[in-house]
Amino acid sequence: MQILKASEDYLETMLMMQTKHGYVRSVDVAEHLGVTKPSVTYATKRLRENGYIEMDKDGLITLTDAGMQIASKMLQRHRTLTRFLVSLGVEPETAEEDACKMEHDISDQTFKAICDHARKRMASADETAET
Secondary structure, three states: OOOOHHHHHHHHHHHHHHHHHOOOOHHHHHHHHOOOHHHHHHHHHHHHHOOOEEEOOOOOEEEOHHHHHHHHHHHHHHHHHHHHHHHOOOOHHHHHHHHHHHHHHOOHHHHHHHHHHHHHHHHHHHHHHHO
16 A cells, blocks of 8 residues: 555654654654644544554544554664765755655665665774774
């Protein structure tokens, strides 16, 4: 099933909040993403219907295994792409914004190539520093 970019952003945000705070609330997701509470309500309904999240009686959100898989993938891509762009000399704020756009559209093959290139570059820098 194809998942929308916006849904990936919601799941990624939920994972970041879960990691940081230990819980996820709709109001916090709305604030973080800069969207309205009704937008979050609509999105969480769709995510719940598609099996990506669960909500308890108090409205706390939990990622399902399927939701966690997508969220983890997006977060890893986001962080890796941000670091890579910064290493190329892109300003951190711009790198963050660009990574957010790129993380959804980049193929697995291209992402792997970027990771491999970054690892080789870091290994080369480590070797240079040791000499």
